[in-house]
Amino acid sequence: MGLFGILLALAFLIALAFRGWSVLVLAPIAAIIAAAFSGEPLLAHWTQTFMVSAAGFVAQFFPIFLLGAIFGKLMEDSGSVTSIADFMTHKLGPSRAILAVVLAGALVTYGGVSLFVAFFVLAPMAHALFQSAAIPRRLMPATIALGTSTFTMSAMPGTPAIQNAIPMPFFGTTPFAAPGLGIIASAIMLGFGLWWLHRSEAKARRAGEGYDGTTRSNAEVAAQDEIIRERATTSQAFDPAEISHGKVSVTKPSIVFAALPLVVVIVVNLIMSMFVLPNLDVSYLSEERFGSTTLAAVGGVWAVVVALAAAIITLVAVNYRHLPTLRATIDAGANASVLPALSVASLVGFGVVVAAMPAFNMVREWVLGIEGGPLVSLAVATNVLASLTGSASGGMTIALDALGDTYMRLAAEQGINPDLLHRVAVIGAGTLDSLPHNGAVVTMLAVCGSTHKEAYLDIVMVAIVGAVLALVAVIGIGSVVGSF
Template sequence: MSFLICVAALALLMFVAYRGFSVILFAPIAALLAVFLTDPAAVPGVFSGVFMEKMVGFVKLYFPVFLLGAVFGKVIELSGFSKSIVAAVIGFVGRERAILSIVLVCVILTYGGVSLFVVVFAVYPFAAELFRQGDIPKRLIPGTIALGAFSISMDALPGTPQIQNIIPTTFFGTDTWAAPILGLVGSAFIIAAGVTYLEWRRRSAGDEGYGENHSNEPEAFKDEALPNPWIALLPLVLVGVMNKVLTWAIPAYYGPTYNLTLGHADKPLPVPVTPLVAIWAVEGALIIGILSVLAFAFRPVSEKFAEGTKAAVGGSLLASMNTAAEYGFGGVIATLPGFQVIADALKQIPNPLVNEAVTVSTLAGITGSASGGLSIALATMAEQFKTAASASGIPMEVLHRIASMASGGMDTLPHNGAVITLLAVTGLTHRQSYGDIFAVTVIKTTAVFVAIGFYYATGFY
């Protein structure tokens, strides 16, 4: 019975997310309903002592990353840099390689720190124009954008500043550059398999063409003066470089602990630095990226900065609170007797890396969120993963990369917020385009096990 209560709570959260209801509202409802069915008297204590503590703890750690990432993406958009990068990549790769061009643009923007939601809006008009000119079915656009924006630059490429690559650092004591070889192997597999699949879908469409009477069609792309693409790329490069530099410099300067002595405090306040290095490094890199955009494009950005940043702040608040609510939900579920049944079942998977990958991917799929599923899995089972890995001589960097990559696999089920947004922006339906998004999801999930196999075969990470 206790197991069924946990499953029912997870099913309820998945159902309301799929139906478009707010996870912020229903995550505590689903969690506390499970507590009520287990022990009604425990509901107030669990809400204040577990759910709120977990949710607030997540916001405390990660909200600045969400906020700075959203602001950086917005100034990149307002400056015209995103359009310039898109146009330059298309010109370099060639319009005849429309699918590869759009995939590479999405990878560059997201790896440079631009929010994947911003990338969807920025890239879609160009994708529509290229697909129209190339007589490629419009229904393939969501799968193409998903391959570029929701895949390797989100969680596989070493150093990516996306939240899915940051969350494991606080559990495993790693940095965002953990296990770079495994990340690159997985990335190569995803891009090769993904582009091959989409090109096959393009060829199998025959003479279907772009199609007519589509919804949300963007205006035809107009030739306009765009910023120099090398200048447009500079802020993205700076974010990547400074992330690496600060990852090294912060612990070298502060040491493992910083004693804060401000005002007339009777004794210093110790601030642990080691668990926060990756977060501080990404935050510092994003700040430098924002300042560099302002330095090169102050006039166009300043004209719409007030309204643009309001939208960015609103989006970051919603995204962070959604994930924090799911994190609180996971903390509550982990206290229930039924969760121990789930944990014991997952423990039966003997290989620690496969165990971690299956656990993270399953929870990401159930919650419809890579960061949410990853947070729930690590909040409840990180110590178990670490113990099993240590017993097998597996470095924490490998645990980090496998967990991060696994979170971005089955998360893109139909109820995923990014999938729903992508289809809404492109004016397509699940029936028309979700099959290709799911194919990318399967490829991403397979890539995790390719990376695990590579590690055991070579020992390289």
């Protein structure tokens, strides 16, 4: 009955979340269902298991959600993201429309801009370029996905994406874990994705298929859609409802000032991770008032937080005159961070309750018994949970909360570098999370004015197949030569 209760709770959560119900309500109810079928105390699991674990996630990662959302909103309202998109358009032009959109998306998201903010700016750019180049509009969502939701989210070393931050406290790693393997994985995702998109473009031209539709972006409509909002906030770090708050500058900064904050994110993140934090005396962290923790558990988050804070200060300093309503922009960014953080935290709370059920031992034994060793079973665990929840961050945190200590023990026994575990977990969570119910997929389609029927096959190829190929390569290379 306990295992049936876990499956029933999961089905309840997935079914209603797909219909736009709030995860903040669904997750505790689903946790209570799982506990009830296991004969466990319901209120105790709600207040002492669910809420404590959800609060722990917020305590660890809310600073990244907060600063990331504020930074993204400042980048949008200052016109910086638009300036970067326009620069790519001018340099590459309609003849290389797909490459221009992919590179613009990759640059802004690797620099720390939230997905929905990137969608909001890239969609009009893609509409205009695709119309000029006579490329079918149905390829827009996959093109945007390749640049924003694949290698810059899970593979590029140092990416400030929340997905790259989640394994750090579990494995004692940094945002730059396994940089060589991350670059190889990025090259595979980017190369395969561009090959597929150009192949699709050529096939469409041979068939006489051109651009069909309007150049008007649907981003503002999508931002106000409540069903899209509920789905989006479990997969992104930005609440779409806040996109219309604040005021976008009528003038744009130069490309140098627009890109400078993105460079600051990357450089400061690297300096903090590799040089500053390792040389600090942080023995005070062992004191009870600081949670009796270690630098390995908090250093990665500290590096990302300092990098985002430095980028925000830089952005305001160099682009102040392009921020007509600075306070309103910062308020909108701060508000935009709350619902995503609490939504993912609720998924984490549900996962921890499920992991506390006696019947979960059968699930744990099945996962750890998968042939191929810890790397393969970790990849399967993060893949399955990310696909079921429709959230790379939520699925990965559930998997690591339940099995992170076990994987660290197995890694120590088998001589596996924790950096390799980190990269496999992040890339694994970023593969099957792009199933049709994923919030980022739903949002992208809505922003581009496309449907699953029109555009989803291409999303599958660039966001799932390409990521799976990269994951297989990382596991294969890492198993032979280790982390590098």
